[in-house]
Amino acid sequence: MFDLCVIGGGIYGCGVAQAAAANGLSVLLVEKEELASGTSSQSTKLIHGGLRYLEQGRLKLVYEALAEREILLRIAPGLVERVWVHIPVYASSRRSRAWVGAGLALYWLLSAGRSPMRGFAPERSPVPALRREGLRWVWAYTDASTDDARLVSAVAENARRFGCEIRTHCALERAEAHKGRWKIALGDGSCVEARVLVNAAGAWIPEVAWRIAPAPPSPPVRLVQGSHLWLERPMEAFVYLESLDGRVMFVRPWRGRTLVGTTETEFSG
Ligand SMILES: Cc1cc2nc3c(=O)[nH]c(=O)nc-3n(C[C@H](O)[C@H](O)[C@H](O)COP(=O)(O)OP(=O)(O)OC[C@H]3O[C@@H](n4cnc5c(N)ncnc54)[C@H](O)[C@@H]3O)c2cc1C
Missing domain, CATH: 3.30.9.10 (D-Amino Acid Oxidase, subunit A, domain 2)
Structure with missing residues (x-):
């Protein structure tokens, strides 16, 4: 079981994963495509x-x-x-x-x-x-x-060095709260458990939130x-x-x- 499961391999997801792993937590980060494939490689840099x-x-x-x-x-x-x-x-x-x-x-x-x-x-x-x-x-x-994409890679690499597991081409399919932990079904067919789930899916935050039960109290996203x-x-x-x-x-x-x-x-x- 992981302490933390982070959804999304953009700058926010990688940053959260890196900070948590550096503080000794066991972390899994899942990204549905490649790291930095979302907004984090399309910025004004x-x-x-x-x-x-x-x-x-x-x-x-x-x-x-x-x-x-x-x-x-x-x-x-x-x-x-x-x-x-x-x-x-x-x-x-x-x-x-x-x-x-x-x-x-x-x-x-x-x-x-x-x-x-x-x-x-x-x-x-x-x-x-x-x-x-x-x-x-x-x-x-x-x-x-x-270089925004390189910055994401560097942060992810640092998270890895602290023991963070990173799975790319692996989307969150569904997460359910069960007895104080999250049971998480992933796109690679596996099922993992985590104490805490972080939705760092950028523009897809609402879409990911729909896959979580019970629905988390998320602030309205603009x-x-x-x-x-x-x-x-x-x-x-x-x-x-x-x-x-x-x-x-x-x-x-x-x-x-x-x-x-x-x-x-x-x-x-
Ligand atoms: C045009 C533009 C220019 C900008 N310029 C700047 C700038 O110059 N400087 C600056 O500081 N900021 C800039 N920003 C803002 C900055 O780019 C964003 O705030 C930042 O990239 C958002 O990062 P993120 O990690 O939240 O999202 P993203 O980088 O989009 O990452 C979210 C990730 O979640 C993944 N994901 C989605 N659904 C799932 C799922 N079900 N399972 C697993 N993974 C999933 C996506 O594939 C994606 O990779 C700009 C923004 C825009 C739009």
């Missing part, structure tokens, strides 16, 4: 405090995310690296140079001075690809970037959908851009191509 959340007044969230960013930079130097991100301010931008500068100063403060910022006049812009017409200023600040564009032409620098409708998105180099995104809309399908 940033480890960031979330500059845009400052505009929503979510200071605590940004503060905590920036602290986590520093931990990851320290413990995973080959996987998480600091990058300069550039914010161009145009005559037509909704956010003024002063507004963005104030936001970056707050970001710097919340990061305890670990997100330095710089400003450039248009003629000294460090990003030649930026349109010059109407360009008023370019801000630059530091955040962090990662699903959001994000899209990226892949451009063949490589961008030489990270840019955080305001689109025509005021939304902000990253334009970032990634393996010889350019990743643009992300949108964020509620999903109810």
Whole structure:
């Protein structure tokens, strides 16, 4: 019998499994496909405090995310690296140079001075690809970037080293509570028992919850959908851009191509 059975091999499932295994618990992680086959390999690949959340007044969230960013930079130097991100301010931008500068100063403060910022006049812009017409200023600040799928693999590998058993291509079929433990039927035809069951199935959390009896009291899940564009032409620098409708998105180099995104809309399908 396992102390813990974790459903889902994304960054959350692997993180929970790693923390539990490192604390001496016996852990089984099951993933219905490959590790990181869900959202955790399709992100914008940033480890960031979330500059845009400052505009929503979510200071605590940004503060905590920036602290986590520093931990990851320290413990995973080959996987998480600091990058300069550039914010161009145009005559037509909704956010003024002063507004963005104030936001970056707050970001710097919340990061305890670990997100330095710089400003450039248009003629000294460090990003030649930026349109010059109407360009008023370019801000630059530091955040962090990662290979999201590799990060999941590294966390899973570490969990394994602490004795965690990981089964891929093995979905949770059904789990039933029985005399204080969970009896769990898996897609590989086996049946295991665990004291605690963790539903870390990301966007599939509701679907997995339906397979659990009695149904766990799960908080309502708000699903959001994000899209990226892949451009063949490589961008030489990270840019955080305001689109025509005021939304902000990253334009970032990634393996010889350019990743643009992300949108964020509620999903109810
Ligand atoms: C477009 C986009 C861009 C993003 N960019 C960033 C970013 O730059 N930085 C950042 O920090 N965050 C970003 N995020 C958020 C981040 O990617 C997610 O919060 C994170 O990946 C969610 O991880 P997860 O482990 O919860 O889910 P997932 O990675 O989706 O993992 C869930 C896993 O559960 C498995 N599963 C489902 N059902 C079962 C079952 N019955 N049995 C077994 N396994 C099952 C799935 O196959 C899947 O692998 C972004 C999100 C989106 C959508």
